[in-house]
Amino acid sequence: MALIVQKYGGTSVGSPDRIKNLARRVARFKALGHQIVVVVSAMSGETNRLINLAKEIMPEPDPRELDVMVATGEQVTIGLTAMALMELGLKAKSYTGSQVRIVTDNAHTKARILRIDEERIRADLDAGNVVVVAGFQGVDENGNITTLGRGGSDTTGVALAAALKADECQIYTDVDGVYTTDPRVVPEARRLKSITFEEMLELASQGSKVLQIRSVEFAGKYKVKLRVLSSFEEDGEGTLITFEDPENKDSNMEQPIISGIAFNRDEAKIMVLGVPDKPGIAYQILGPVADAKIDVDMIIQNMGADGTTDFTFTVHKNDMSKALGILNQVQGHIGAREIRGDDKIAKVSIVGVGMRSHVGIASQMFRTLAEEGINIQMISTSEIKIAVVIDEKYMELAVRVLHKAFELEEA
Amino acid sequence: MALIVQKYGGTSVGSPDRIKNLARRVARFKALGHQIVVVVSAMSGETNRLINLAKEIMPEPDPRELDVMVATGEQVTIGLTAMALMELGLKAKSYTGSQVRIVTDNAHTKARILRIDEERIRADLDAGNVVVVAGFQGVDENGNITTLGRGGSDTTGVALAAALKADECQIYTDVDGVYTTDPRVVPEARRLKSITFEEMLELASQGSKVLQIRSVEFAGKYKVKLRVLSSFEEDGEGTLITFEDPENKDSNMEQPIISGIAFNRDEAKIMVLGVPDKPGIAYQILGPVADAKIDVDMIIQNMGADGTTDFTFTVHKNDMSKALGILNQVQGHIGAREIRGDDKIAKVSIVGVGMRSHVGIASQMFRTLAEEGINIQMISTSEIKIAVVIDEKYMELAVRVLHKAFELEEA
Numbered sequence: 001m002a003l004i005v006q007k008y009g010g011t012s013v014g015s016p017d018r019i020k021n022l023a024r025r026v027a028r029f030k031a032l033g034h035q036i037v038v039v040v041s042a043m044s045g046e047t048n049r050l051i052n053l054a055k056e057i058m059p060e061p062d063p064r065e066l067d068v069m070v071a072t073g074e075q076v077t078i079g080l081t082a083m084a085l086m087e088l089g090l091k092a093k094s095y096t097g098s099q100v101r102i103v104t105d106n107a108h109t110k111a112r113i114l115r116i117d118e119e120r121i122r123a124d125l126d127a128g129n130v131v132v133v134a135g136f137q138g139v140d141e142n143g144n145i146t147t148l149g150r151g152g153s154d155t156t157g158v159a160l161a162a163a164l165k166a167d168e169c170q171i172y173t174d175v176d177g178v179y180t181t182d183p184r185v186v187p188e189a190r191r192l193k194s195i196t197f198e199e200m201l202e203l204a205s206q207g208s209k210v211l212q213i214r215s216v217e218f219a220g221k222y223k224v225k226l227r228v229l230s231s232f233e234e235d236g237e238g239t240l241i242t243f244e245d246p247e248n249k250d251s252n253m254e255q256p257i258i259s260g261i262a263f264n265r266d267e268a269k270i271m272v273l274g275v276p277d278k279p280g281i282a283y284q285i286l287g288p289v290a291d292a293k294i295d296v297d298m299i300i301q302n303m304g305a306d307g308t309t310d311f312t313f314t315v316h317k318n319d320m321s322k323a324l325g326i327l328n329q330v331q332g333h334i335g336a337r338e339i340r341g342d343d344k345i346a347k348v349s350i351v352g353v354g355m356r357s358h359v360g361i362a363s364q365m366f367r368t369l370a371e372e373g374i375n376i377q378m379i380s381t382s383e384i385k386i387a388v389v390i391d392e393k394y395m396e397l398a399v400r401v402l403h404k405a406f407e408l409e410e411a
Numbered sequence: 412m413a414l415i416v417q418k419y420g421g422t423s424v425g426s427p428d429r430i431k432n433l434a435r436r437v438a439r440f441k442a443l444g445h446q447i448v449v450v451v452s453a454m455s456g457e458t459n460r461l462i463n464l465a466k467e468i469m470p471e472p473d474p475r476e477l478d479v480m481v482a483t484g485e486q487v488t489i490g491l492t493a494m495a496l497m498e499l500g501l502k503a504k505s506y507t508g509s510q511v512r513i514v515t516d517n518a519h520t521k522a523r524i525l526r527i528d529e530e531r532i533r534a535d536l537d538a539g540n541v542v543v544v545a546g547f548q549g550v551d552e553n554g555n556i557t558t559l560g561r562g563g564s565d566t567t568g569v570a571l572a573a574a575l576k577a578d579e580c581q582i583y584t585d586v587d588g589v590y591t592t593d594p595r596v597v598p599e600a601r602r603l604k605s606i607t608f609e610e611m612l613e614l615a616s617q618g619s620k621v622l623q624i625r626s627v628e629f630a631g632k633y634k635v636k637l638r639v640l641s642s643f644e645e646d647g648e649g650t651l652i653t654f655e656d657p658e659n660k661d662s663n664m665e666q667p668i669i670s671g672i673a674f675n676r677d678e679a680k681i682m683v684l685g686v687p688d689k690p691g692i693a694y695q696i697l698g699p700v701a702d703a704k705i706d707v708d709m710i711i712q713n714m715g716a717d718g719t720t721d722f723t724f725t726v727h728k729n730d731m732s733k734a735l736g737i738l739n740q741v742q743g744h745i746g747a748r749e750i751r752g753d754d755k756i757a758k759v760s761i762v763g764v765g766m767r768s769h770v771g772i773a774s775q776m777f778r779t780l781a782e783e784g785i786n787i788q789m790i791s792t793s794e795i796k797i798a799v800v801i802d803e804k805y806m807e808l809a810v811r812v813l814h815k816a817f818e819l820e821e822a
């Protein structure tokens with residue numbers, strides 16, 4: 001007998017029929033003798049409906065009151081889900097985030113979980129109930145309703161699994177696992193049976209949308225065994241997200257060098273050219289950008305030939321003109337020759353735990369791109385990732401040739 | 412400065428524009444220096460939408476889970492209402508029934524309020540907030556979400572007014588007060604400036620739908636000054652519901668004899684004819700009916716000429732065939748000659764505190780009906796009410812001629 005937390009997203013609870021499907025799946029697990037906690041999102045479309053309703057009243061909705069409204073989305077789903085389970089003859093009981101209590105800080109619309117009182121859930125499980133919990137929401141120390149921000153239901157699932165010391169946290173979604181890359185770009189893309197937390201984090205941060213990044217961090221921190229599965233397939237085994245045990249690297253001999261390829265075109269590149277190469281220049285450039293709450297992703301500084309340096313970084317496309325405006329104001333102060341922006345770029349990353357013990361991965365990547373005539377504009381690396389910025393028109397081509405070069409289509 | 416509780420029903424919060432209207436009204440009261448607690452219902456149609464959604468999953472929805480779902484209706488409205496008030500520059504804060512806490516018993520879908528923790532609301536009011544509370548809902552001692560049943564928002568309003576010792580509880584609705592009778596039947600019907608609690612109770616129980624009967628009982632018990640007003644009129648004074656002070660009957664010399672005429676066609680008449688006139692017969696007839704949870708309204712027993720008696724009572728039309736089925740089973744046992752049902756009846760009642768000090772009201776009522784050729788099938792009286800059952804086709808006629816006979820169109 002295992003304790004399993006199953007999280008179902010908005011499309012998996014998008015209609016009464018889908019909720020009944022979900023209930024049948026839970027019943028099959030229950031019949032095997034497992035204890036089940038179900039975490040559900042709002043029915044697809046509902047959260048947006050509520051936000052739009054709020055905006056009709058208040059164009060920039062008050063965060064506390066918006067949370068009060070938006071939290072009703074999951075509250076409806078937990079009631080429906082518990083009833084669907086009862087219709088199958090199971091005992092079931094629903095909880096809002098407040099009722100559990102999933103205690104968060106008071107950062108409305110993007111709250112963070114502080115702790116979970118799991119005693120009532122455990123008592124209900126021991127009494128034979130399936131416990132249904134509203135994802136995405138909690139309550140602060142003063143009883144105010146909070147929400148965790150978009151995708152927060154994944155985090156609720158993982159946090160509950162951690163608090164209950166569950167054997168596994170299953171995230172049901174509309175894909176059947178984590179792929180070597182997006183199958184819409186590379187038809188040969190292959191589902192991974194397992195992937196490490198670190199790789200998953202890199203893939204997620206590089207644009208792979210399977211899991212919310214916070215939930216992966218949470219799972220890693222609390223060593224929660226996490227599995228991504230399709231809610232529309234009956235017997236899929238999905239992708240298991242595992243820990244690599246640092247004491248036992250040899251066990252990873254079979255680990256493929258590269259696990260996956262991520263890509264996105266959400267970023268824009270900003271070049272600050274011909275600045276004097278002196279200490280403090282990076283801070284003088286990025287300080288004002290950070291003060292304006294603009295997130296910066298890649299940062300590269302290149303020494304020029306003439307005692308000046310070129311400083312390049314990427315921001316979200318939506319922030320490019322704001323960042324350029326800020327830099328134009330300080331251009332004189334920092335002594336830059338020119339400031340230039342480019343939002344016609346894409347970022348392509350190869351990710352794999354294996355690469356840290358293999359030399360030559362980077363050169364193979366660069367050669368593969370060069371053979372196709374794709375110019376690399378920026379490079380950034382971590383122990384398990386190499387990311388390059390290229391012209392966005394080559395993005396799909398780059399992903400396809402890299403997928404083939406690293407033989408990702410083969411199991 | 413007064414403390415006023417204002418309750419707004421589903422049509423008054425039925426759209427963002429109506430919620431903005433509501434907020435402007437609250438702002439006018441606030442500008443006069445009053446402290447305001449606003450109690451809101453779900454947006455019109457929302458409660459039914461949620462119930463129907465539940466029924467798609469579970470034809471007879473689990474009461475606990477149904478309450479979890481249905482309570483979201485008001486939760487959305489409190490968020491919207493608080494934001495609408497903020498948009499006008501007011502400070503506002505919303506509370507669900509759980510958050511207040513409005514503690515109820517655990518009779519899901521028809522819970523009764525046990526107590527209200529009013530400290531947080533009072534603190535918020537003292538800090539200058541308009542406090543917005545979800546009607547219709549509460550929480551039991553174990554933290555389960557409960558609802559008070561249909562119309563329960565009125566009860567929430569009155570209960571909050573009692574707990575806060577408010578100066579007045581204003582119930583905003585789509586009519587502008589309590590009328591002598593339904594203006595759709597008698598165009599000359601007149602709005603009453605005031606009416607006693609007892610009269611209001613009798614009118615409500617006889618089919619006048621202005622206020623939920625429980626809220627009137629509650630107001631009477633806790634001596635809450637209650638006023639019914641239109642949410643679509645700016646300066647109406649509505650109808651004040653008052654206490655008649657039993658120590659001070661002379662102050663009511665100006666009291667009209669009759670305050671209003673109520674009517675309904677929701678009932679059916681069941682006749683049990685020719686039963687032996689012996690002790691215990693009423694119990695033998697009504698016991699099985701009560702066991703089947705069928706509510707009985709009027710009960711009349713007439714001695715017959717031949718040592719038998721005729722026993723007649725009324726039930727809701729929906730229960731008639733069920734009641735007849737039960738009685739047919741026990742007919743032999745009770746020795747009744749015949750059992751007969753009639754659902755083509757209407758009940759018309761005249762209500763007025765004044766009638767208890769005036770003889771001749773009943774005879775005037777009966778004469779008025781007789782002059783129109785309307786046969787009276789049953790009569791039942793209380794200290795402040797006379798109700799008759801007649802053929803339903805005469806209902807409107809009866810109401811009109813009685814309204815005229817008792818000069819209700821005159822102020």
